[in-house]
Amino acid sequence: MATSPSANPSSVEPTSKGNKTILVAEHAGFCHGVKRAVENTLKLGDESDKKVYVIGKLIHNQQVIDQMGEKEIVTVSSLDEVPAGSICVVRTHGAPPEIVSQAEAKGVDVSDATCPDVRLVQNKAIQLAEEGYTVVVVGKEDHPEIVGITAHAGEVNGARIITINHPDDIKARLQGLPTRRIGVVSQTTQMEETFFQMVKELSKVAKELKVFNTICPATYFRQNAAAELASKVDFMVVIGGKMSSNTTHLADLCKTEGTQAIHVETYKELEGCQGLMDAKVVGVTAGASTPDWIIEEVIDYLKSL
Template sequence: MEIELAKSYGFCFGVKRAIKIAEEHPGASTLGPLIHNNMEIARLKKDFNVSLANSLEEVKEGQATVIRTHGIPKNDLKKLKEKGGEVIDATCPFVTKPQQIVEEMSEEGYDIVIFGDVNHPEIKGVMSYATGPVHAVLSVEELSRLHLRERVAVVAQTTRKIEEYNKIVNYLVPRHKEVRVFNTICNATFENQDAARELARRADVMVVIGGKQSSNTKQLYTICKQYCPDTYHIESKEELEPAWFAGKKLCGITAGASTPEWIIEEIIGKIREFKV
């Protein structure tokens, strides 16, 4: 069986930057998981003593704290600074941008619509920068239930699919006098999704590697599943099953933006051991 990696996969710019920042601050803590990959977080703890604080209450007074790639709510940032420790901002610049847009557009009197998951840490952070009405939606159906004013500004979660974002925008434009649209989906997301789609069209089996809570990895899984029914989303080599590969000629591999190369290499090595 041949194994082929997607042309674009794995760590994005923002994640690489955050990992480097954490490694440069041994002994610091992160407020929330730095990235959506438990194995990489465990490596940072083991090799650099970078601990995890799940809430502001867990951050010690005077503790150096790294802000996660997804960012944190504006008020949490203020409270974190009040604790007196060094605050190291590892928020991805592609996440900082929608925060700035929401703050600016909200101050100018626009209702804010965010295409994204209201429970995702990135979206919680972005919403916190609004000074007026702000709504997070995942579908046109949810959007249709909102009572928006005439002026609307719309942004997207960085890891969403552009096709779905277009549906939100196309619903808003004919229904409001002014709609300001900002494309805040990360280029790395586009590239990984396009590469996964191309490979899934040809593969007999696809393995999508990444955290089970990772939004962009789940998007990759959904895309691959459309073109290759035998698609599996795993975090580690322990989840692999030999039966998945029996009789297959081409195994495609892709990985989410929070998946380090060492995990990908472990999984490929394990698949080769099956000798199918």
């Protein structure tokens, strides 16, 4: 099993203003995969004479999607909505491989913004399928990243791939499949604890278990920094899209630390929050798809209290 990367020594930058002390997590906001995808897509929109479409949300942050829309970068739900002669961007979460061939057959250029860490999971799942393992992907079945991973591995002849998001589902999901040799990968934004719990349960079923811990380093660092900060503050503000798995997990982790936490997309959702009003020390963290300007707006709001 690949080991988790080491977190940097934790440090937070305290800001004492008004009535509250505000502490910001050491790792918060845009990760390298999201930054790369957003910058490249905006550049494409500025420089290309072709119209740019993104199939599905480029990242799970509606405010960033709205900004791209203002620059006439259009988010669509399927390739059917992308006309010939334009460019379609594959989102950070990746996509099934047939999207690329279908786009090319239609006369649409493809710009692939799949995060390299997601590509790694796709490749590990393909490897496990080629080696004849029953492949278990730990994650949410309908999440676009998982849809892409299972589609890539599904191209291997005779591949057997299932998705599991809770240990209680293991038995039912493996029903009728060979379980002697099981290979495991994870959604990049999975909670470590959930992943390890799943591996432990699968080890009771399989004779041979091959595990790739494919939780990405950005997720690992954000989760650890959030948990550490949550243990030091009265209240946590977790900023990011409501559809963002990694942000949702950050909020869950803070609550696991026994700290009150609220998950917001913008500062406006903090208005009238009693737990926040009562707190003296407030921690701030943000998911990997949250831009700096939204984090800064939240901090400015907290300073005003």
